[in-house]
Amino acid sequence: GKQAGRLHSGSWIGGNFDIWIGDPEENQGWSWIKRTRDFLLREEEKGNLSPEVKAAAWEDLYAAEGSDWFWWYGPDFQTDSDLIFDGLFRGRLQNVYRRLGVTPPAGLSVPICSAEVRLGVAPTRPIEPRLGEAPSFLDWAGAGRYEAWRDQGAMAQGDRRVKNIYYGYGKRDFYFRLDSKEMVGDEVIVDFQLPTAVRLRMIRHGEGWRAQLEKSKDGVVYEQAECVVEVVEGKGLQVRVPFSSLGWGVEGGEVSFLVRVQRGGSEVERYPERGLIEFSGPVRALDMKNWYI
Missing domain, CATH: 2.60.40 (Immunoglobulin-like)
Structure with a gap:
């Protein structure tokens, strides 16, 4: 069979990934995923993680990588539950650190959704x-x-x-x-x-x-x-x-x-x-x- 040299984005909205990446909130979310994934890979390479801990940590990371979280980040779609979804997303990433006995980065306690402080x-x-x-x-x-x-x-x-x-x-x-x-x-x-x-x-x-x-x-x-x-x-x-x-x-x-x-x-x-x-x-x-x- 023939080999495809290039695949077009398969998004069902506009044929691109604009809904899920590109805005500051979305980019920040993906940045935290990368940092957390890099952390987990480094710890995994040390060979000290039990199979159970490793599997649970990857399950949390895979859950955070789901595109549905990023539907609600950025200006495209809003809901009254934005901060709830935001907290659940960050909670998944925080769990990766906690499962490995590490305190999650302080930045993960800060909402990604806009939260202006005026006190x-x-x-x-x-x-x-x-x-x-x-x-x-x-x-x-x-x-x-x-x-x-x-x-x-x-x-x-x-x-x-x-x-x-x-x-x-x-x-x-x-x-x-x-x-x-x-x-x-x-x-x-x-x-x-x-x-x-x-x-x-x-x-x-x-x-x-x-x-x-x-x-x-x-x-x-x-x-x-x-x-x-x-x-x-x-x-x-x-x-x-x-x-x-x-x-x-x-x-x-x-x-x-x-x-x-x-x-x-x-x-x-x-x-x-x-x-x-x-x-x-x-x-x-x-x-x-x-x-x-």
Whole structure:
């Protein structure tokens, strides 16, 4: 018989795959599938997985690869259940990691469907706060603020302790402050998704805190990196970390992150529960446009 040199796309809509790939949400979904598949293949090559675990992990991955999920991503079709489908899709991918005894990447807890976060304000100007027992209002004026106490997601029904999250940047450093009504927990994790995948961990150590920085090329596998981080616990947990440690430039770029709190080895709070805290910066020109007298 003859050999076909080229096969046309077999889609029943328009003869192409536009419904399932090409829009930002769709591309993000496929990107997570590839990252998760690559992770599973790497672990499989080590030869340590039992047949049962391997089969279950592949079943979850194959389920996530079904095209029906991508029918609902992007602008072509919408439903009131978009976020439900989104959560089920990401849940399948998260299961791949959990079955192998690995904590799923933080990015998989963030909805792929558009989920704009508006519980606060973005930074309005650079800041250079002094970290100490009682943070100065003026020192933190101009910082971004996420009002965690207003986040009424499902996790808010538990023992929620975080009140506000402040964040901003100076000439060379990123600043972060977490205010809570009591001891927040054993570990606070700031998971940066942009401009690079970086995980900043503040771990309770005796009566104080120690900081640990981890970097990743794919948002899945993280490796500990050298860092110089200042952590102070006073009225809130206050952190200063140089741009150089985070791998940031000193001008421009989009930044997005989420904050996770752990107590007793389990994640008990996450902010935002849906979406990411996002802002633009550092931008030197911003200070010229916002004069304070």
